[in-house]
Amino acid sequence: MTSFTKPLIRRRNEPTNELGLVRADYDGAMSTLCAGCGHDAVTASMARAFFELSIEPHRAVKVSGIGCSSKTTAYFLRESHGINTVHGRMPSVATGAIAANHELTYIGVSGDGDSLSIGLGQFVHAMRRNVNMLYMLENNGVYGLTKGQFSAAADMGSTAKKGAVNELPPIDPVSLALAVGATFVARAFSGDREQLVPLIKAGLKHKGFGLIDVISPCVSFNDHKGSTKSYEHTYKYYNPAVHADYVPPSKQIKAAYDAGDIMPIELHDGGQITLRKLENGYDPRDRAAAVNKLFESGQSNEIITGLLYIDEDHKDMHEMARMEDRPLNEIPYAELNPGAAKLKELQKGFR
């Protein structure tokens, strides 16, 4: 047996979303990852976010590369098309797919090896193009499937399971994203679903490239003392700075929040992302401030999380390419064929 079908269990009085679907309708195949893997918590959070947003599963598309994290696209949204591509090259496949049909909701799942080493180039260029997708980078600082090599996200001075010390500086996906033009940049922790689910919802609704760098500990190869991506280390230095949530067009902002702390950001679908600042004076629409904040938190070993930067006004790839609203894959051939007479006319310049 090499793959597992997850049994569909129906409970009575299970909550349904606007489509009448239950949370289990957003499940996929059974996970084959290690027990306690951070990625499984992220998978559950993604499924919940899609459920809460009432997105029809078949109108969502999952894309991934190669690695433990990339395998997880099979473990949620079984009624969505998914494509598990080649190592480090998910962004290009996503870019092409989105060019062909921009109306679907695209979620990419990758890891720190897939995104920051072999796939660094494609990761960066997808952000530059502001491709309209949410990119989940499940970051554990280690290569799991090949059993424990450092990834490019490993912090300097952190140690491998067998004791080797990493002497190379890490590539921080969040700083990188801020530098190359991503328009929704967040960091989260697989252990804090309260923060993660609303963040995923906001990222899915954002128009443009959204990155959520999720610290997602590897229980088999990077959860020891000396690791800076372990559960223990992450809990110790965890600082949820900016809480983001998505509010659909029909709903009012919840009164429970203190008015002074709420910053609403208007989205293209008429909804809002509401930001609850946990620290005074921080404006996530200010790129320079985000860069500074990251640098400062790095100095104090703090893991700052939440929605650190958002720019809702930047053109996405579809708009930059001036494509019409109708997806390319729906334009009938009759509109694409210039016809025999036109071909004759075009060739006048070649005599």
Next chain:
Amino acid sequence: MSDLLVNNFTIKVGNVNGTGSASANALLMKIIFRMGVPVVGKNIFPSNIQGLPTWYEIRVTEKGYRGRSGDIDLMVAMNPESYKRDLAELSPGGILLYDDTWPRPHFLTRTDITVIGVPLARMCNAAFKVARSRILMKNVAYVGAVAALLDLDLDIIHTLLREMFASKPKLIDLNLQAIALGYDYAKENFGDVSKFKVKARDLTKGKVMMDGNTTAGLGCVYGGATFGAWYPITPSTSLMDAFVKYCKQLRINPDTGKHKYCIIQAEDELAAAGMIIGAAWNGARCFTPTSGPGISLMSEFIGFAYYTEIPMVLFDIQRTGPSTGMPTRTQQCDIQLCAYASHGDTAHILLFPADPSECFDMAVNALDLAERFQTPVFVLSDIDIGMNDWMIDELSWDDNYVPDRGKILLPEDLEGMEKFHRYLDTDGDHIPYRTLPGTDPKGAYFTRGSGHNKFGGYTEDGAEYKEVVDRLVMKWASAADKLPAPVVRKAKKPTKNAIISIGSCDGAVIEARDKLGADGVYLNYMRVRGFPFSSEVEAFIAEHDQVFVIEQNRDAQLRGLLLEHTNTPREKLVPLLHYSGEPLDYKFVRGALSEALKIRKSA
């Protein structure tokens, strides 16, 4: 005057690149074409922007041959750097024209040629004030001098210049003046020197002069491609340039300014391949143009598309390898690379156009075949076809054409089905059905490059794995009879000797075979146009005692495929190989065939 020298000779211009020589040469060739006389143009240029030697050959051929002649009858030597080489290359009886503003007595070392000095620089320096104009007009002035030597039609020259510079009227007078400078000087001083003449004919009616990258780009527009991704690489760049140009003309809504297409310049060839895979998976017709180095980089993705059965159209405009090789020189050196691109057991569909006309048709074929067979399809052009202007029949289009989108299930098809499985061979034709994302919950499936069974599920089970890859090879083989059929030319008399050739060798092969036929040496000829080979190919080989396989690479790559995929003894297929990077000429082919036949006879 011998008729042999009318409308039957070759001009070669040696120049410095970046000095406007390309437009001067294009002008010269077009004048002759407009006079109704067939021409062949070959650009032999450096991988450089400015300052290195560049050559352009114009063959005037009343008989309409399409390859190079192997002779140079009129050499226009504009580049002192290459004087020595240009002098040596001129055929006996030929004429060398050079700029004698700086006289070169050593040109007189050959007594079997005529040397003509025209003070181009001196005249242009006197006539034009701006430094850049002086350089550019020197080239236009040689067109004037050549026009005088060959009796070219001045009215046609004037009309052409007015058309060429319609949007920059100031340049018209400048160019007319430069033409007159060269023309008048040559007429006055060398009026009777040239035996080579162009006489007006009516042989170019219904013809156009186009390069294969332009026609391939146009073919992608007509075939209904809406998406293209690419990374700039010589010599394929002009294919995407053409697609962009025609999309801008034909695919922008004039009211809204919105595009019915999307073109992405990718960060590298890997990304270009990934993008067209993503777009095709999602139901858009698309393609990527590249050259050999790009195919090397795309190989992992090509294997992915092969195994996951995603349509993919690649144009490989071949240039000399290995490695960077000679990027502006032609070869047919990627045949085996493309046939088996990627790790693991893979085999792909290849199309081999022989001229720009077939580039247009095969672009459309490739888009259809890729979707029909859900697999990568390569169009193997080369620099000679892609970047030289060829005289071809005007392209035509059938307005009744309907794209073959292959086996795609729509929501109404899925409705009656209990369950959809991506890789089931339900029709027994080895081709499964696919669904497009976003159309129907029932159609959802998971695409994976890892081991999968016929249902699309992950597998590490040997039997399940084999079932899928065995079907893939049968699917590939079944494409053989759906590809453009080989073109066969029978000799006037029965013969046991034959030629098999491919792509841009065609012109030189046809001419060499004509010449040998005139000498009583008969050869049947088959030009293959697709891989996997149709059964006709094996039958053709079987009908002959020996088959000369003519191609432009060192390692006899086409011959290798023929040996691998037909039941033929090795010694029966004799390789005749040309791989200097210059387009093939008939003299080489005739020489190689004569030599091989002699050896065979005496053995």
